[in-house]
Amino acid sequence: MFSTTRTRAALTAIAVVAATLLASCETPPPPPPPVVAAPPAPPPITLSSSIIEKASAYRGYMQRAAAIGSTFENGDQIQASLKIGVAYEPKQFLSGATAYAAVLALQDPTYVASVRAFATDPAQRQSVINQIIADPAYAVGFKGSDTAAGRIIDTLGAGGLKLYTSGKAVKQAAYDVQRAKWSLLPVLDRDGRLAYAKTMSSTPGLADSADVAAMQQASMGGVPVVPAPPADPTAASAPVVGLRSAPPPYKPLVIRGLAVAALAALGYAGDDKLPLIEAVMAEPASAMCLNMGKLNLYQCLAVAKPHYEDVFCLGQHVMIDTGMCVLKASGAELPYEPPPPPKPEPVVKKKPVAKKAPTKKKG
Template identity: 40%
Template sequence: MADPGYASTLPGAEAAAGLVMSTLAADINALGRAANSIENDAYAIQARYDPRRSWAVSEVRDREGRLEAAKVSSARTMLPPAEEASSLFAAAHSGGGVLPVSGAPRKPPYPPAVVNALALAALAALGYAGENARANTDALQFDRVSQGCLGMSKLNLFQCLAASRPNYEDMFCLGRHVVRDLATCSRGAAMPAPIVTVSDVTPADPPPRTAEPIIITPVPPPAGPARAPEPIVVTPASPPPSATPVPTPTPSITERLNTQPGRSPAG
């Protein structure tokens, strides 16, 4: 089929998509509840009062053989029971339906698994979904998203089984990587992606605050008896010392003779 999405535009596609997604949601939710039960029980059997504790804490028998058996089983093709397959095949060709399902119409866009399911239903209604059209039907049953998710789940299961020692760990591996992963992978491929609303960007750090001056008010001293002001004693500065007269030296005899009147200096 060149364009599987064309079936999503046909009349009645929205009602059919609602039935497909409602049926898948019921199965996915049932798998989720089963996974919760198994995982919770893996913890409960470790309690001292639980009669299964002795088995829970004992080591897994033939761990290597059990891991190898799990790998072999995972490679086998799992077919539905013949009676169930025949009933579904008849319902697909008659258009009457045999499953007690109901669901509100769903508008596109649809997940790839739902698009392929609508295309298969359209081919069956036209009579082109039998053994003579295996090329078309096989291609529509392949979903790349589911294959990648289930392939990773299988690897996680093998690693979990290889690392488990007591039986309660082995039990937890089955609940987590067989039942829960099957529900998770199915939900991712067949259910619409949740709508994520992104709010405005909020800075992680608050804006810097402006430093405000800190005003310190001195604490007034405790009240006490009034004190009279003390007089301020001003000491006058000492006057500068008076100059001591330098004594005039006594003239010598020669100076006295030279200073006598009427006597020439050459004398």
């Protein structure tokens, strides 16, 4: 019994030693892989709600003003059309055009992807932001800027041309309507309508809430507010095969629109950055055109007396002038204007030379 117990103990000890030896001969398990921290997610595309509202207010005015008809039946209709046309403040109007340009550029996937490639690394992102703020033209260097610029130029240009063309029809109506006797009657409360024009020209326009929501979605990559134009806009039946590439140089409005879009793609154009974004959007040179149009409008209304002269002020200084300012600011092709006919040369009447009476021959 005692011998058996000792034998079992010995065998157990031998088994333990053998197991230990075998364990020491096995390959140790590989160490766990190092924990690699995932890179921080780039900030989302952010565009201030105030910028989107300005873009919507601009687009809304352009649509309403271009829809003014050229058929007038009474003075009240003329005054109602004038109230629509004068209702924009030049500084906000130009800022709205630039904001709309930024929304349009954010609809270009190539441009947005090119900019957002610099958004992952915080240091690189901040460096690009600083470059754009210092020089908005830096935004032209991103891939896709040519097609984004093409979308801006074509869209703003189409709106400006539509307003300009409608204005030409209204201006012509100023001559056609004179066949009606009522158009020759004096405008009532001439001073009041001039004061109204000046008041509305210093009052910021309001945006439509539904349009603001649509633009907000478009700036985030949603449904575009404007369909992509075909590569050849002159081919009406051509399928949309790509965006039109507009090579530089670009007008300042287009450059600043691209810059705001780039800052938005880098997540640096939210409400907290609004003062900085507005500084990037400022373009005093283009504002001179709109300010001059307003000044000409005030002078026109100040001297206009019969109704048909108000129609002329509306067509020329509200619609044609504003449409032309938009066309010039966007860099779109300007409409052909035939040169004025040459002035007739004054006819110099020659004085008749008196014929000398024949001298009588002396007989």
